[in-house]
Amino acid sequence: MRARVFRDQEWRVLIDRLGLSSREAEITQRVFDDLGTATIARDLGLAPSTVRTYLKRLYRKLGVRSRGELLILVFLEFLRANEASDFGLVADDI
Numbered sequence: 315m316r317a318r319v320f321r322d323q324e325w326r327v328l329i330d331r332l333g334l335s336s337r338e339a340e341i342t343q344r345v346f347d348d349l350g351t352a353t354i355a356r357d358l359g360l361a362p363s364t365v366r367t368y369l370k371r372l373y374r375k376l377g378v379r380s381r382g383e384l385l386i387l388v389f390l391e392f393l394r395a396n397e398a399s400d401f402g403l404v405a406d407d408i
Contacts, residue, residue, distance in 0.1 A: 319346050327400050
């Protein structure tokens with residue numbers, strides 16, 4: 315199994331800060347897991363065209379144009395949230 319980039323608590327904060335719906339969050343997390351459209355569709359029980367539609371809407375909502383830009387945006391938001399201490403982590407968690 316792949317190591318996750320963010321912990322569950324961190325994802326919850328990021329999803330809230332970015333204003334993602336639950337489906338947008340599921341897709342974004344899978345993009346971070348480096349899964350392709352077909353695999354995301356299979357995992358979520360959707361048609362690949364539906365995943366592409368969600369991605370297009372997600373890109374428009376967040377002002378990005380690609381998976382790479384989505385990754386950068388989420389990482390930047392993670393840094394902002396960390397700087398603002400939104401994760402509530404203690405030194406032992408890091």
